[in-house]
Amino acid sequence: MKTIAVLTSGGDAPGMNAAIRAVVRTGLDKGFRVMGVQRGYSGLINGEIFPMDRHSVADIIQRGGTILRTARCAEFKTEEGRKRGANILKTFGIDGLVVIGGDGSFRGAQLLSKLGIATVGLPGTIDNDLPYSDYTIGFDTAINTVLDAINKLRDTSTSHERVSIVEVMGRNCGDIALYAGLAGGAESIIVPEKGYNQDELCRTILEGKLRGKMHNLIILAEGIGGADDLAKKVEGITGIQTRATILGHIQRGGSPTCMDRVLASRMGYRAVELLQEGKSSKVVGIKDGKIFDMDIDDALAVERHFDEKLYEIANALSY
Incomplete structure (x- = not known):
C-alpha cells in the first residue's frame, strides 16, 4: 500500500478536522502518499481528489466542521455509483480509504471494501448513535454546546418564572x-x-410551582416531537408561560x-495503522477508555442499549 485517502461524509461533527489531521500526518509519518477527497462520496464519484501534506492540515485541530466538506450522495447508494467511486480511487492509485462519518458512511465503506478498496471507518457524529463505541467524535462538543445554551436559558426562565423547553438533536x-x-439540571428529560x-x-410542573420553583427546564430530543407544539400544550394545561427553544444546527458547529x-x-492514528497492517472493512472505536477496532459488519450489527441507569440518576436528581 502506497497511497491512502480520507473523506468526511454525512452530517458534520466537531472533531472531524482533528481526525483528518491525524490521518494525514500519521500517513505521511509512515511513508504513505495521502490524498483528500472533497464532499464525501459525492466528491469521490466526481473525482474531487487532491494531494495533502502537513501544511494542508495546519491550524485545523481547533476548527469545527470539516475542511474536506461533506455532502449526501444518493448516487453512491447504487451499485453503479459505488463501482464508479472504486474506479476513481484506483485511477488515482489510492489503495486505502479512511471514512469519517456515521452509520450510512460506514455502509458505504463496507461496500467499497467489496470492490477491492481497503477501508477503515471512524465514528464522526454528534448523536453518539453508533453503539459499538462508547463515544463518537463530536458528541462531547455537542453536549457542551447544549449545556452552554441551557445555562443561559435558565437565567431568563427564572427571571420570568417560565417553563423553558429546549429541543436538541437526536x-x-x-x-x-x-x-x-x-449536566444542566433539567427538571424533565424527554x-x-x-x-x-x-x-x-x-x-410535575404544577407541583414544582407549589413548592416555590421559579422555573422549569425541559430537554426534548427532536425524535419524539416538536418543542413548539409541546410548549403550547404545557401552557394551555398549566397556565404557566412556556417558551420553546430549538437549538438546531448550532449543535454541529464550534471548536x-x-x-x-x-x-x-x-x-485517526489507529486508522492509518490498520491500513498499514493490510486490514480492511474495519471501524475504530473506544471502549472503557481504550481504542479498539472491529469489522464493519459486526459494528453495524451491534444492538443499541439505552443507558437506563443514567436516566434513573437524572430523574432522581431533578427535584
Missing part, C-alpha cells in the same frame, strides 16, 4: 438530551427511548472540546 438516539439534561406522559409532565480532539487524534 432523532432515534436521546444521548444528547440525556447527558446535557443531567427521549425517544422512553417517551413521556403529557399529564404527568404537567402535574471541538479537548475530549473530542484527543479522541479524533487517537482514532
Whole structure:
C-alpha cells in the first residue's frame, strides 16, 4: 500500500478536522502518499481528489466542521455509483480509504471494501448513535454546546418564572438530551427511548410551582416531537408561560472540546495503522477508555442499549 485517502461524509461533527489531521500526518509519518477527497462520496464519484501534506492540515485541530466538506450522495447508494467511486480511487492509485462519518458512511465503506478498496471507518457524529463505541467524535462538543445554551436559558426562565423547553438533536438516539439534561439540571428529560406522559409532565410542573420553583427546564430530543407544539400544550394545561427553544444546527458547529480532539487524534492514528497492517472493512472505536477496532459488519450489527441507569440518576436528581 502506497497511497491512502480520507473523506468526511454525512452530517458534520466537531472533531472531524482533528481526525483528518491525524490521518494525514500519521500517513505521511509512515511513508504513505495521502490524498483528500472533497464532499464525501459525492466528491469521490466526481473525482474531487487532491494531494495533502502537513501544511494542508495546519491550524485545523481547533476548527469545527470539516475542511474536506461533506455532502449526501444518493448516487453512491447504487451499485453503479459505488463501482464508479472504486474506479476513481484506483485511477488515482489510492489503495486505502479512511471514512469519517456515521452509520450510512460506514455502509458505504463496507461496500467499497467489496470492490477491492481497503477501508477503515471512524465514528464522526454528534448523536453518539453508533453503539459499538462508547463515544463518537463530536458528541462531547455537542453536549457542551447544549449545556452552554441551557445555562443561559435558565437565567431568563427564572427571571420570568417560565417553563423553558429546549429541543436538541437526536432523532432515534436521546444521548444528547440525556447527558446535557443531567449536566444542566433539567427538571424533565424527554427521549425517544422512553417517551413521556403529557399529564404527568404537567402535574410535575404544577407541583414544582407549589413548592416555590421559579422555573422549569425541559430537554426534548427532536425524535419524539416538536418543542413548539409541546410548549403550547404545557401552557394551555398549566397556565404557566412556556417558551420553546430549538437549538438546531448550532449543535454541529464550534471548536471541538479537548475530549473530542484527543479522541479524533487517537482514532485517526489507529486508522492509518490498520491500513498499514493490510486490514480492511474495519471501524475504530473506544471502549472503557481504550481504542479498539472491529469489522464493519459486526459494528453495524451491534444492538443499541439505552443507558437506563443514567436516566434513573437524572430523574432522581431533578427535584
